[in-house]
Amino acid sequence: MASFVIEGGHRLQGEIYPQGAKNEVLQIICATLLTSEEVIVKNIPDILDVNNLIHLLRDMGVKVCKQGIDSYSFQADRIDLDYLESEEFLKRCSSLRGSVMLVGPLVARFGKVLISKPGGDKIGRRRLDTHFLGIQKLGADFRYDDQHEIYVITADSLKGTYMLLDEASVTGTANIVMASVLAEGTTTIYNAACEPYLQQLCRMLNRMGARISGIASNLLTIEGVKELRGTEHTVLPDMIEVGSFIGMAAMTKSELTIKNVSYDNLGIIPECFRRLGVKLEQRGDDIYIPAQDSYEIESFIDGSSMTISDAPWPGLTPDLLSVLLVVATQAKGSVLIHQKMFESRLFFVDKLIDMGAQVILCDPHRAVVIGHNHNFRLRGGNMISPDIRAGIALLIAAMSAEGISRIHNIEQIDRGYQNIEGRLNALGARITRI
Numbered sequence: 001m002a003s004f005v006i007e008g009g010h011r012l013q014g015e016i017y018p019q020g021a022k023n024e025v026l027q028i029i030c031a032t033l034l035t036s037e038e039v040i041v042k043n044i045p046d047i048l049d050v051n052n053l054i055h056l057l058r059d060m061g062v063k064v065c066k067q068g069i070d071s072y073s074f075q076a077d078r079i080d081l082d083y084l085e086s087e088e089f090l091k092r093c094s095s096l097r098g099s100v101m102l103v104g105p106l107v108a109r110f111g112k113v114l115i116s117k118p119g120g121d122k123i124g125r126r127r128l129d130t131h132f133l134g135i136q137k138l139g140a141d142f143r144y145d146d147q148h149e150i151y152v153i154t155a156d157s158l159k160g161t162y163m164l165l166d167e168a169s170v171t172g173t174a175n176i177v178m179a180s181v182l183a184e185g186t187t188t189i190y191n192a193a194c195e196p197y198l199q200q201l202c203r204m205l206n207r208m209g210a211r212i213s214g215i216a217s218n219l220l221t222i223e224g225v226k227e228l229r230g231t232e233h234t235v236l237p238d239m240i241e242v243g244s245f246i247g248m249a250a251m252t253k254s255e256l257t258i259k260n261v262s263y264d265n266l267g268i269i270p271e272c273f274r275r276l277g278v279k280l281e282q283r284g285d286d287i288y289i290p291a292q293d294s295y296e297i298e299s300f301i302d303g304s305s306m307t308i309s310d311a312p313w314p315g316l317t318p319d320l321l322s323v324l325l326v327v328a329t330q331a332k333g334s335v336l337i338h339q340k341m342f343e344s345r346l347f348f349v350d351k352l353i354d355m356g357a358q359v360i361l362c363d364p365h366r367a368v369v370i371g372h373n374h375n376f377r378l379r380g381g382n383m384i385s386p387d388i389r390a391g392i393a394l395l396i397a398a399m400s401a402e403g404i405s406r407i408h409n410i411e412q413i414d415r416g417y418q419n420i421e422g423r424l425n426a427l428g429a430r431i432t433r434i
Contacts, residue, residue: 002406004421007430008380008401011291014427015239018242018261019045019418020070020221021237026098027174027234029053031201032062033105034178035208037230042071044235048415052096059083059092070346075230082109089405090116090150100131101171103153104178107140118211130165130172138187154374160224168193168218168312181210183224192220195313196265200236205227205232218334223325237262240319241417242287243269244392247323248424249289250278251330251400253374254425258287260359265316272324274298275306276331294374297333309338310371316344320398322393325349329357329378330400331371348390351383388416395420399429 020043029050032039044050054072058064061080065073084106091100095115106113132142132151140155160183165172170298173193178201180187192198194216202215208231211223218370242261247257250273263270263282268289277295281288298307310318318341324338329352339345343364353359357379358370372378380403383392391413398405407413411434413420421431 001408002298003412003434004398005432005434006380006395006398006405006407008405009253009377010255010400010428010430012249012400012424012427012429014426015259016245016256016423018245019047019238020198021045021197021238022047022049022240022416023170024200025050025235026053027101027197028204030101030105030236031055031100031178031205033056033076033079033362034109034182034205035228035230036075036077037228038075039208039230040071040073040232042066042068042232042234044072046070046072047419048411048417049096052092053098056089056092056096056099060089075315079110080251083115090114090148095283099176100128100152102176103131104135104175105368107135107153107155108158108179108182111156114150114152116150123286128168130167131175132164132177134163134172134189137161138176138179140179140182158183158224160187160222162188163190165189165191170195170198173198173220177202177205177212177222179227180222181205181212181225182329183222185224187222187224189220189222191416192218193312194218195317196239196267198238198305204231204233207233208225212238216266236265239266239269240373240389242266242324243273243320244401244417245291245397246270246273246278246280246287247327248396248399250276250292250295250327251396254289254294254428255291256289258289259285260285261287263409268316269320272308272316273319273327275308276324276327276335277333278327284421290366295331297328297331297335297371298392305334305336307338308338311385319389322343322348322389323343323396325351325359325367325369326393326397328369328371329359329397330374332373334368334370334401336366336368340365346389348386348394351381351394352378354383355379355381355397357397375403379403382406383409384408385412388412392417395431399424399431405422
């Protein structure tokens, strides 16, 4: 198990480029299975979850060729169907959350897929009902093998239908869309997720020959086609990493420029940091954050205390609530952080309390943060990263803290952030991997 040793109190200075979006690229890579022709994907981040999925596709028989620093070609013209039923394949799926998005493409193109319960962050229940019920409505048959703890999904043919999703699940919508593009007839998906990453997936599929309308709305209409062709696709910058860098700049009183952020696809993220008092400017497609000695949390118009909560797009992504919570610990004022979607994502706050933060954990979903206004620095601590987003939040806290901090289980951070210590050290941070 690797660890970070962080010497806190160093300001950052300079420019940083966000990596390609993890949550988009996992969908895009799975979508390459929908055609036998070559698909080229650019701006792929070099992170653990993505690399594991690429290796899995290669072992499935997909021809994978690295064409540049962040560019790969995929050609799924000879899939090893026997491997898809092997114990090794199922075991690897169980350790990779993104593997669930293999279901839609594989059942649409080959009529059968076996998959074990996927892994990922330990942040509470992450049910798969939306994925499976949606694909089941297209005509697939689902069976759960209790003895081997695997799902067996089969379909002689998929047929378009109307469906109203019980939740606007991003990966669930992506899975259903990928199954629907090769289904016979028209599929209508209401209460569909409409995040920029899902918009990217739909536009890529349309370039491949799919017929998807209603992109960027919660009502998608998909006219099935018999086959798809190859294409090229460039992944958006990672909005979660952009938000993480904004938080780092605020907590360490740093002047920072985040380059090429695709500002129009950040949604409400910049405004949420402004509500905490963080100053930031849009400069073209860059974000400039000036050095600030203090920042004050806003109140609502009626004078009531600020609440920041997650919601389906265009609401705030839940992946940034951990970062916003940490930033609030050094603000002037108080804020209620309301995490609605996952039960266990706020449990990392006990580490922040040990570091001197004033946080009241009301229940698994709500925490009240009383900011120090930079009058009292957090103190270094010894902690374990429970998941990707809590891990980066703890790293931000450690960078602003007094003294030395150690974060263990940083493989969780590596799952979502590419060479994070190297990129931050180039800006003035003091982070050592051991």
